[in-house]
Amino acid sequence: MKTDVLVIGGGIAGAATAYYLATEGVDVTLVEATDLNTQASGANAGSIHVQIQHPEFVGLGPEWARAYGPTLRLLIESQRMWLGLSAELGVDLDVSLAGGLLVATTPEQMRQIEAKAGIEREFGVPIEIVDRAGLQRLAPYLADNAIGAGFCPLEGKANPLKATPAFAAAAQRCGANLLTHTRILNVEAAGIGYRVTTGSGTIEAGRIVNAAGAAAAGIAGMLGIDIALQGVPLQVTVTEPVAPLIPHLLYSAAGKLSLKQARNGSCLIGGGWHARRLADGRLVTNPAHLAGNMTNAANLVPSLGQARAVRSWTATVNGTEDWRPIIGEVPGHKGFFLSLFPWVGFSAGPITARLTADMILGREPHVPLEGVSALF
Ligand SMILES: Cc1cc2nc3c(=O)[nH]c(=O)nc-3n(C[C@H](O)[C@H](O)[C@H](O)COP(=O)(O)OP(=O)(O)OC[C@H]3O[C@@H](n4cnc5c(N)ncnc54)[C@H](O)[C@@H]3O)c2cc1C
Missing domain, CATH: 3.50.50.60 (FAD/NAD(P)-binding domain)
Known part of the structure; x- marks a missing residue:
């Protein structure tokens, strides 16, 4: 043809x-x-x-x-x-x-978020710095040790x-x-x-x-x-559906995490955690990375500690x-x-x-x- x-x-x-x-x-x-x-x-x-x-x-x-x-x-x-x-x-x-929130739990993380925001703004990305009181209003579901965040209203x-x-x-x-x-x-x-x-x-x-x-x-x-x-193997995990809680895309400045709640209530938890590639090329979930990923999620949103993970999967991302x-x-x-x-x-x-x-x-x-x- x-x-x-x-x-x-x-x-x-x-x-x-x-x-x-x-x-x-x-x-x-x-x-x-x-x-x-x-x-x-x-x-x-x-x-x-x-x-x-x-x-x-x-x-x-x-x-x-x-x-x-x-x-x-x-x-x-x-x-x-x-x-x-x-x-x-x-x-x-x-x-x-509804916006993306990069959440800090230490002053050092807050400084990094502010430095990053300065560069992002130079290239037209709107980032608002949110203090603890603002965070409590914007995202009351976050852990008490969240001290502030960078908020990008474009994300979701x-x-x-x-x-x-x-x-x-x-x-x-x-x-x-x-x-x-x-x-x-x-x-x-x-x-x-x-x-x-x-x-x-x-x-x-x-x-x-x-x-x-x-x-x-x-x-x-x-x-x-x-x-x-290069192809890099990654993994993502989804929880059972829970009541509507998180309208934002969440990141943690304490470790690798991306977290969001889908329309059906399930929470998708990832953030660039690597999966394992077996000798025959198949990908499998890395249990230690699954634990690390879930820990970061529950540290940020404590009520997720109660949500059961129902499935993890793997796929290869195109990386440079x-x-x-x-x-x-x-x-x-x-x-x-x-x-x-x-x-x-x-x-x-x-x-x-x-x-x-x-x-x-x-x-x-x-x-x-x-x-x-x-x-x-
Ligand atoms: C686990 C995971 C989580 C991610 N999370 C996010 C996220 O939340 N947000 C985000 O923005 N990005 C995310 N990414 C990255 C994003 O998914 C990819 O960058 C994007 O999907 C790449 O799209 P693509 O069409 O280039 O490639 P692909 O979706 O990989 O499509 C390429 C297609 O080419 C086909 N193909 C390959 N070889 C041949 C061949 N020889 N002949 C014919 N067809 C062929 C493949 O079968 C495939 O269907 C994630 C990636 C992974 C793996």
Whole structure:
């Protein structure tokens, strides 16, 4: 078969790119090795992040945070897109953007939050510093030892089980061709385009979007392109439903944690805790990390100590060391685009796809990518 644009990967980056291209009348085919939304995009914790993640700020420092700063503009724009996505795609995506709270229990943590907020504000992220009295009003469910927080009013959550399928269905309605259970085995340059070998035949593509998430480096490698992207196994845990308690996205400055309550009352608990990869490649939950994650959650919201964890799961996130996204056409490989936003690629899925589609359409990207994408 032949297609103008072949999108590789049926996660949020690929499905949304296919959608934005199909709405513009582009002949686009999406190929997915298994089913849509089965990897990171369907297995993540559903946080809509905008602010710099606290553990990275502490670990990598203010210089790194300033270098990462321009990327925050993409997250701000993506958040704005999330606000309208349910209406645009015709599916309730459970989007709730009631704000994110990074909670401190020591003066030293408060100082780090304030330093981080100073940098975030330079790049347009609104962060309010909340003292203990303010915190008691805003989030009375927090532990008594919470002394203050940084509050980012843009942040929140959406439902990972719904977002990518909604993009894919909308893409299909607009004319995109979706091929599931079609694994890319090889890609080679052919004339002015590419010849792509799949498990079920050959595809001639004018252009390619590599949106294969954690597997994207392997696909780029088929053309001799080296990208610094690794797959990192993570785990998330969900509790039984409890009464409505937590409207915010919560983080702890005391340790790795992201915590939110889904619409059905379950609390999703994650924050970048690593899972274990067995020798045969399968991922399993790391029990010590599960305990650490649950302890951080119960320390922040004591009543969660009573909630039973009903399930933990694992998935591989697409990570880069410097956290920079890799979006754009690869120099020297005309028509071969990368559409990769590491670590928080669910939050950034809409803007990653929009920017990729802009470049394929030959338009100025919605948000400038200089100093943002590792390709510019
Ligand atoms: C446990 C966990 C929790 C997370 N929590 C959050 C969060 O709360 N908020 C947030 O913003 N981000 C979060 N993330 C990160 C986020 O989920 C990812 O960055 C994002 O989903 C990446 O989307 P993607 O479409 O690029 O990749 P994916 O969703 O991984 O999709 C890539 C697709 O490519 C397909 N593919 C791979 N190889 C081939 C091939 N050879 N041929 C055809 N298809 C192929 C795969 O099957 C897959 O479906 C989390 C990640 C994990 C793992």
